[in-house]
Amino acid sequence: MRRRKRIEELFFKILTGLACYSLILVLGYIILIIFKKGINMLTLDMIITAPTGGYYYGGEGGVLNAIMGSLYIAIGATVIAMIFGVPAALFINSHLQHKPRMQGFIRYLLDALWGIPSIVYGAFGFMVMIMMGMSASLLAGIITVAFLITPIVIRTFDEVLCTIPRGLHEAALSLGSTRTQLAFKVLWKQGFSGFITAVLLAFGRGIGDAASVLFTAGYTDLVPQYLDEPAATLPLAIFFQLGSPIPEVRNRAYAAGIILTVIVLIISVSARLMSRKFSKTNLN
Amino acid sequence: MSRRKAIIQYFSQGWMMIALFVILLLPLIIGIALTCKSGPIFRLCGLDELLFSSIWKPTGGQFGFLPFILSSLYVTILSFIFSAPVCILAAIYLTQFASKRLISFMLPVIDILAGIPSVVYGMWGILIVVPFVGESLAPFFNVNSSGYTILSGGIVLAVMCIPYVLNMLIESFKTVPNGLVEATLSLGATKWESIKHSVLRKCSTGIISAFGLGLAKAFGETLAVMMVVGNVVQISGNPLEAGYPLPALIANNYGEMLSIPMYDSALMLASLILLVIVMLINLFFRYLIYKTQKR
Numbered sequence: 198m199r200r201r202k203r204i205e206e207l208f209f210k211i212l213t214g215l216a217c218y219s220l221i222l223v224l225g226y227i228i229l230i231i232f233k234k235g236i237n238m239l240t241l242d243m244i245i246t247a248p249t250g251g252y253y254y255g256g257e258g259g260v261l262n263a264i265m266g267s268l269y270i271a272i273g274a275t276v277i278a279m280i281f282g283v284p285a286a287l288f289i290n291s292h293l294q295h296k297p298r299m300q301g302f303i304r305y306l307l308d309a310l311w312g313i314p315s316i317v318y319g320a321f322g323f324m325v326m327i328m329m330g331m332s333a334s335l336l337a338g339i340i341t342v343a344f345l346i347t348p349i350v351i352r353t354f355d356e357v358l359c360t361i362p363r364g365l366h367e368a369a370l371s372l373g374s375t376r377t378q379l380a381f382k383v384l385w386k387q388g389f390s391g392f393i394t395a396v397l398l399a400f401g402r403g404i405g406d407a408a409s410v411l412f413t414a415g416y417t418d419l420v421p422q423y424l425d426e427p428a429a430t431l432p433l434a435i436f437f438q439l440g441s442p443i444p445e446v447r448n449r450a451y452a453a454g455i456i457l458t459v460i461v462l463i464i465s466v467s468a469r470l471m472s473r474k475f476s477k478t479n480l481n
Numbered sequence: 482m483s484r485r486k487a488i489i490q491y492f493s494q495g496w497m498m499i500a501l502f503v504i505l506l507l508p509l510i511i512g513i514a515l516t517c518k519s520g521p522i523f524r525l526c527g528l529d530e531l532l533f534s535s536i537w538k539p540t541g542g543q544f545g546f547l548p549f550i551l552s553s554l555y556v557t558i559l560s561f562i563f564s565a566p567v568c569i570l571a572a573i574y575l576t577q578f579a580s581k582r583l584i585s586f587m588l589p590v591i592d593i594l595a596g597i598p599s600v601v602y603g604m605w606g607i608l609i610v611v612p613f614v615g616e617s618l619a620p621f622f623n624v625n626s627s628g629y630t631i632l633s634g635g636i637v638l639a640v641m642c643i644p645y646v647l648n649m650l651i652e653s654f655k656t657v658p659n660g661l662v663e664a665t666l667s668l669g670a671t672k673w674e675s676i677k678h679s680v681l682r683k684c685s686t687g688i689i690s691a692f693g694l695g696l697a698k699a700f701g702e703t704l705a706v707m708m709v710v711g712n713v714v715q716i717s718g719n720p721l722e723a724g725y726p727l728p729a730l731i732a733n734n735y736g737e738m739l740s741i742p743m744y745d746s747a748l749m750l751a752s753l754i755l756l757v758i759v760m761l762i763n764l765f766f767r768y769l770i771y772k773t774q775k776r
Contacts (some may be wrong), residue, residue: 206673210578216570217579217587220647223640224594227605234608281500288497305767306505312694312763313508313756314701316728320752321511323735324518347504377490380497405598408703408728412735432600436704439604454604458597465596469589 231458235451243452248418260453265420266428267457269335271404274342275350278399281343282350283392284380289351290358291380294366304355310348316408318345323412336424338414345409346399353398357391358384390475397468401461407432431457512756519750522743531750537714544747546754548716552631552724556706557699559635559720564642565692571643572650577662577676595644603708606637611709614721624721629711632720637709638699646695653687654680656774686773693766697759703728727751 246259293300322341331337361384369379385392407430415427416437431453438450522531522544534545575587614636615628657680665675681688711723712733731751737744 202671202674206671209673209676210574213570213574213578216567217574217583219567220571220587220594220643221590223643224590227597227601227640230605230608231601281504284493284497285501285504288494288501292494292497301771303501303505305771306508308767309760309763310504310508312697312701312759313511314698314703314728314759316701316703316731317511317515317752317756317759320731320735320749321514324514324749344507351504375486375490377493377497381493401596405596405600407598407600408732411732432598432704435600435604436708439607439708451604454601458601461596461598461601462593465593466589469592 228458231451231454235448235453235455238448238452239455240452243449244456247420260429260431260434260449260456262418262420263429263431263434263453264456266335266414266417267404267431269421269428270338270342270410270414270430271400273335273339274346274403275396275400277339277343278347278350279396282347282395282399283354286351286354286358286395287380287384289355290361290384291366291376294363304352307348307352307355311352314408315345315406316411319409319412322409326413331425333413333415333427334425335414335421335428338410338428338430339424341409341413342403342406345406346403349402350395350399353395354388354391357394358388361387390472393475394468394472397464397471401464401468404464405432405457405461407436431460508756508760512753512760515749515753515756519746519753522746522750525743532754535716539741539744539747544743544750546727546751548714549725549727549730549751550754551716552710553700553726553728555631555720555724556634556638556710556726557696559632560638560642560699561692561696563635563639564646564695568643568646568650568691568695569688572647572654573676573680576651576654577672577680591644591647595648599641599702599705600708602637602641603705606633606705606709610636619721622721624719626721627711627723629709629723630721631710631717631724634706634710634724634726635720637705638702641702641705642695642699645698646691649691649694650688653684653691653770656687657683686769690766690770693762693769697762697766700762701728701755701759703732707732727755731755 240259243259244264245261247262248259289300289303293303318341322337322344326333326337365383365387366379369383370376374382410430411433414430414433416429416433417427418429419426421428435450435453435457438446438453441447441450526534526544531544531546532550533547534543535547536543536545537548575584579587610633611628613628614630614633615626618632619626619628619630661679661683662675665679666672670678706726707729710726710729712725712729713723714725715722717724731748734744734748
């Protein structure tokens with residue numbers, strides 16, 4: 198009996214350990230494959246030039262149009278998401294502090310909102326766009342992605358704000374500050390690390406999402422100059438080039454894949470470092 | 482309170498409230514808009530015909546969503562079968578056995594896995610999973626297959642869902658009080674027995690919810706699946722056949738949707754079905770999580 202127990206213990210310890218370490222392997226494997234496939238095609242030209250005439254037959258050019266388009270869309274959407282998300286998160290934690298049921302309900306709805314698939318946002322954005330008589334453009338893409346990432350901004354920021362001790366609220370209120378001052382002067386400073394994490398997370402999500410911009414941002418070989426022009430995005434550039442029958446073009450998709458992966462990796466790592474740096478508590 | 486302060490207070494508070502309400506009303510607005518837009522197709526055929534007919538001929542005015550819904554379910558369930566054991570085992574190891582150093586190394590790994598864009602997963606699927614299924618797995622079963630199959634979709638989706646589900650499982654396991662494990666240990670149970678009998682039982686709701694939410698996420702995932710699943714309209718029980726999930730239908734056909742009558746309504750209805758299913762699953766399991774957290 199003792200022996201059986203010990204074997205069971207050991208067996209499950211090894212099994213769970215294997216599952217855990219296999220995740221590191223999977224991540225390493227994915228990154229290795231992406232880099233191995235694309236590194237030969239990744240030249241400076243890929244990054245700093247837009248596609249030229251014969252690009253889709255294997256000619257000269259790069260994916261600058263998609264890189265810039267993706268950055269514009271992600272930055273624009275993040276700014277809009279901040280304008281809506283930050284006050285909303287502060288409101289939950291300042292004005293609704295004394296209504297815990299209301300807070301719980303709002304968090305519940307926001308969590309559910311987080312789960313809506315991006316293709317639904319894409320279809321909705323497309324419909325609104327058609328209704329307003331717009332064509333696929335940078336602006337439509339920005340707005341659609343903003344819908345997608347605002348719940349992420351609110352919920353991530355809120356996670357940090359709700360750990361702020363109650364005493365700090367009470368101290369600020371007892372000194373005669375209004376709840377708005379409490380929100381923008383005390384909670385904002387105290388939860389700044391959460392704000393940074395939220396913004397970077399939302400940005401990373403916005404730059405990598407393809408389904409929502411598929412209908413709304415369109416696709417073009419030019420670097421967009423104005424809000425009403427269509428814009429290419431990196432995920433879509435990869436997607437379209439992968440569908441090409443010409444190996445040269447497919448190889449470029451792999452290289453573009455490296456660019457996108459590196460951008461997302463940088464954002465993910467810097468989110469971690471920055472949130473540690475700006476954190477006001479000693480807990481993490 | 483000075484007058485200036487009062488005005489600032491008034492406006493900033495107003496803005497905070499407006500921002501919050503706009504966001505909270507968003508799913509309702511999306512739902513209503515999609516319902517309005519998919520209205521015309523209901524005049525053509527009834528809901529039961531739309532949902533349970535398997536004939537898809539947009540040019541002939543026949544819209545049966547059954548092949549798409551079944552494909553979606555099939556891919557989702559396959560991904561669940563592949564990812565669930567890994568998730569739960571890894572979550573147990575990370576919260577019960579792992580050293581602090583390993584945890585601080587694994588958390589960024591999970592973060593990065595969760596952050597990799599779906600198109601990159603799709604690319605990895607085309608490079609690795611599709612050839613593997615087409616050239617190694619299918620000949621093994623004596624089937625001729627291109628590799629662009631439901632099974633490939635399931636595998637890619639499983640890898641994508643692991644970090645998402647794993648994060649929620651870790652959150653849930655963390656809520657188990659240390660005293661509970663210590664109590665069972667002091668009664669003479671081994672570490673694994675205490676996990677099996679107290680931790681897993683205590684977290685059962687959390688585990689079910691995490692898997693449920695993972696399913697919802699897998700159901701709505703678009704691009705990565707679409708790249709490897711083959712996109713052929715058919716109903717087949719064989720995972721080595723191609724499929725055509727609902728999100729892929731929407732993504733693939735938006736270009737033509739304004740040129741064929743009723744096609745746009747049909748696609749909006751597809752989005753609505755997606756939204757309703759995912760929202761219901763989300764609301765239900767999130768409710769379970771909140772209920773257990775309160776207690």
